[in-house]
Amino acid sequence: MDVSIFLAKFWGWYLIFFFFILSYNPKRIKQILSFLEDEKFSILVAFIAIVIGLLNILFHNIWNSSATVIVSLIGWIALLKGLMLFAFPSLALKAIDFTSLKLIQVIYVLLFLMGLYLLNVGYDLIQY
Secondary structure, eight states: OOHHHHHHHHHHHHHHHHHHHHHHOTHHHHHHHHHTTSHHHHHHHHHHHHHHHHHHHHHOOOOSSHHHHHHHHHHHHHHHHHHHHHHOHHHHHHHHHHSOHHHHHHHHHHHHHHHHHHHHHHHTOSOO
């Protein structure tokens, strides 16, 4: 299986699952944000984001079509977010506190649509 197709399926399902989980239980968003104030939790999250971002970039840093660009951007965003949270935790938490719950919900709807697009690319459901 092509790495691009595999990662499109992986990130597509990931985004869909998290959309439904956070839509069903929106209190979970506030809970995650409050957990990030704990230094141990934020270091763990930063480490996981750095590892996922690096693996994604090392296996897939392709910028030639919309789906491959999305998959590559997810890797770079995960890496940068992890590095920011690890190196500058107070600055990262200030940026997170600045965003409202409604804005986070709008972002998750956009990520849901991106997940549907990636699944469509991965499974070739609707041809266009």
